Amino acid sequence: MTALLEVRGLSKSFRGLRAVSQVSFDVPQGEIVALIGPNGAGKTTCFNMIAGAFPPSDGTVRLGGRDITGLRADQICRAGIGRTFQIVKPFAGLTVHENVTVGALNAFADLADARAKAAEVLQLLGLWAKRDQPASSLTLPDRKRLEVARALGTGPQLLLLDEVMAGLRPTETDQMVAVFRQLNEKTGLTILLIEHVMRAVMALARRIVVLHHGETIAMGDPETVVRDPAVLDVYLGAEAL
Amino acid sequence: MSRMLRRLGEGVSNRALVALGLVFAALLLAPLVSNGYVLSVLIIALYYAYAGQAWNVMMGFCGQLSLGHSLYVGVAAYAAAIFFVKWNVPPVIGMFAAIAVAMAFGAVIGFLAFRFSVSGVYFALLTIAFAEFTRIGFDHFTWAGGSGGFFLKVEDRAADLITLRGPPIMFYYVMLALTALAFLFCRMLTQSRVGYYWFAIREDQEAAQALGINVFRYKMLAVIVSSGMTSLAGVFFAFYYNNLFPEQIFSMARSIELILGPIIGGLGTLFGPILGAFVLTVLADLVTEVLVFTGYDIPGVKQVFYGLCLAVVVIWLPLGIWPPLKRRLGLEGRS
Ligand SMILES: Nc1ncnc2c1ncn2[C@@H]1O[C@H](COP(=O)(O)OP(=O)(O)OP(=O)(O)O)[C@@H](O)[C@H]1O
Numbered sequence: 070m071t072a073l074l075e076v077r078g079l080s081k082s083f084r085g086l087r088a089v090s091q092v093s094f095d096v097p098q099g100e101i102v103a104l105i106g107p108n109g110a111g112k113t114t115c116f117n118m119i120a121g122a123f124p125p126s127d128g129t130v131r132l133g134g135r136d137i138t139g140l141r142a143d144q145i146c147r148a149g150i151g152r153t154f155q156i157v158k159p160f161a162g163l164t165v166h167e168n169v170t171v172g173a174l175n176a177f178a179d180l181a182d183a184r185a186k187a188a189e190v191l192q193l194l195g196l197w198a199k200r201d202q203p204a205s206s207l208t209l210p211d212r213k214r215l216e217v218a219r220a221l222g223t224g225p226q227l228l229l230l231d232e233v234m235a236g237l238r239p240t241e242t243d244q245m246v247a248v249f250r251q252l253n254e255k256t257g258l259t260i261l262l263i264e265h266v267m268r269a270v271m272a273l274a275r276r277i278v279v280l281h282h283g284e285t286i287a288m289g290d291p292e293t294v295v296r297d298p299a300v301l302d303v304y305l306g307a308e309a310l
Numbered sequence: 311m312s313r314m315l316r317r318l319g320e321g322v323s324n325r326a327l328v329a330l331g332l333v334f335a336a337l338l339l340a341p342l343v344s345n346g347y348v349l350s351v352l353i354i355a356l357y358y359a360y361a362g363q364a365w366n367v368m369m370g371f372c373g374q375l376s377l378g379h380s381l382y383v384g385v386a387a388y389a390a391a392i393f394f395v396k397w398n399v400p401p402v403i404g405m406f407a408a409i410a411v412a413m414a415f416g417a418v419i420g421f422l423a424f425r426f427s428v429s430g431v432y433f434a435l436l437t438i439a440f441a442e443f444t445r446i447g448f449d450h451f452t453w454a455g456g457s458g459g460f461f462l463k464v465e466d467r468a469a470d471l472i473t474l475r476g477p478p479i480m481f482y483y484v485m486l487a488l489t490a491l492a493f494l495f496c497r498m499l500t501q502s503r504v505g506y507y508w509f510a511i512r513e514d515q516e517a518a519q520a521l522g523i524n525v526f527r528y529k530m531l532a533v534i535v536s537s538g539m540t541s542l543a544g545v546f547f548a549f550y551y552n553n554l555f556p557e558q559i560f561s562m563a564r565s566i567e568l569i570l571g572p573i574i575g576g577l578g579t580l581f582g583p584i585l586g587a588f589v590l591t592v593l594a595d596l597v598t599e600v601l602v603f604t605g606y607d608i609p610g611v612k613q614v615f616y617g618l619c620l621a622v623v624v625i626w627l628p629l630g631i632w633p634p635l636k637r638r639l640g641l642e643g644r645s
């Protein structure tokens with residue numbers, strides 16, 4: 070069986086700076102994969118290329134066998150990839166419910182259905198009580214939840230999460246982990262997550278890909294990866310695991 | 311149909327519906343208690359309410375700042391007037407040509423801007439440039455009168471909606487109908503996918519795109535809807551004033567006047583453009599009248615007044631008059 074997401078030789082240069090270099094990995098259907106690495110390793114840049122924020126300098130991205138390299142972000146969303154932004158981008162002037170409804174309109178033709186779907190997602194993420202507040206009034210952890218809610222609203226096959234647990238308290242992290250677990254087990258949602266919070270990574274990921282200076286330095290199951298000397302050297306050692 | 315009606319009223323409190331009904335009734339009856347002068351002021355107020363609503367679609371809903379909406383007013387005014395004067399085609403038919411021409415201009419500007427990612431201040435400059443180029447074009451377009459102007463025959467006759475010839479009261483009700491329809495149309499838009507998508511684009515284009523929105527397409531739609539709506543203000547203008555001068559109709563001052571209502575009333579709101587247009591037009595006239603009455607006939611006092619209103623709103627009521635007023639009156643929606 071081919072993987073849901075296949076990334077091959079993905080590369081990006083920003084005016085000479087090689088931010089991502091020849092990165093290849095798979096995200097099998099129904100799995101949770103983590104992309105980790107130190108600051109500036111090129112994780113977000115990988116996401117941006119997968120999600121169509123900008124085209125790669127080189128390499129290909131396939132979703133369910135279909136080549137989606139270089140498509141626009143909206144086309145990629147419609148193809149089934151939902152993404153969050155590390156630097157959150159709420160629709161500040163809209164209410165929390167409206168924010169998520171915009172996402173849900175990707176999956177539902179009718180506005181009433183989209184609003185219902187949004188309500189469901191908001192309940193799942195514990196934002197329901199704040200549904201009528203403008204997004205601008207949310208705290209950062211809530212904005213991160215809103216990012217997740219909006220992306221989930223689009224009804225993705227694959228969810229890309231960029232540091233959505235950053236800034237959450239440990240109990241909040243555990244709640245969020247439980248939500249992703251549940252989504253993954255119940256709906257078969259496939260997840261690729263970038264995360265510095267190792268507690269969340271270890272609780273969720275079946276596979277880990279480690280980036281450093283834009284290159285893949287390790288890949289495999291969590292137990293092996295966290296013992297990998299190269300990984301300990303450049304990343305996890307510093308995190309004082 | 312009934313579903314659409316239900317959606318129009320969704321989330322609106324009964325109090326707000328009653329208030330809206332009262333405002334509409336007052337506007338319906340206003341001519342009965344107005345003299346000719348007051349009626350002319352109300353007609354101008356409705357004209358700005360309508361045009362402001364049209365502009366609001368582009369800026370208030372979709373976040374695209376146009377400072378050249380006089381372009382759409384102008385080309386539509388000329389189109390309808392030319393059809394009528396040159397070819398005897400009445401405005402009920404000519405208006406479709408006017409709508410088409412204005413939308414075509416909107417589509418060209420939108421295409422150039424959005425295809426080449428011109429946005430913000432540069433987009434606003436592009437809209438000004440187009441209005442200016444078109445003004446220059448019409449200045450030299452001698453077949454349509456050039457800079458000397460283009461005129462419709464002034465006729466004193468009973469109201470005829472087909473040819474839009476008639477007394478001021480006819481123009482009042484035409485403008486009132488347009489304003490009411492535009493209000494309902496915009497309400498419908500905001501209660502639909504299109505409205506949600508426009509708001510999303512206004513708030514954050516990149517996030518909007520990541521949620522599956524074809525940003526280019528929806529921005530094009532905003533420009534085309536807005537220019538098409540604005541064109542009817544142009545048709546009205548031609549037949550109400552009976553004279554068109556490129557110098558005036560395409561001027562930037564006209565574009566600015568047109569956007570003051572929605573800014574002062576409340577950008578992106580439905581009632582703001584109407585409220586803003588009335589507040590500005592009526593108050594500015596009152597101020598002028600009072601000054602004239604007390605012996606100060608100062609040219610340009612209206613513009614100064616507009617400027618003051620704008621300053622007051624920008625500093626103290628950045629959301630415009632309507633959102634806080636709505637809260638004060640207890641007209642906020644239920645959810
Ligand atoms: N749009 C851009 N233009 C120029 N350089 C960029 C751009 N985006 C990222 N970079 C650079 O590319 C490198 C990789 O950045 P990226 O954001 O992908 O890192 P990251 O792994 O997500 O880091 P972090 O953990 O801090 O989020 C960095 O050196 C960054 O400065």
Ligand SMILES: [Mg+2]
Nearest residue numbers: 112113114155
């Ligand atoms: Mg990052």
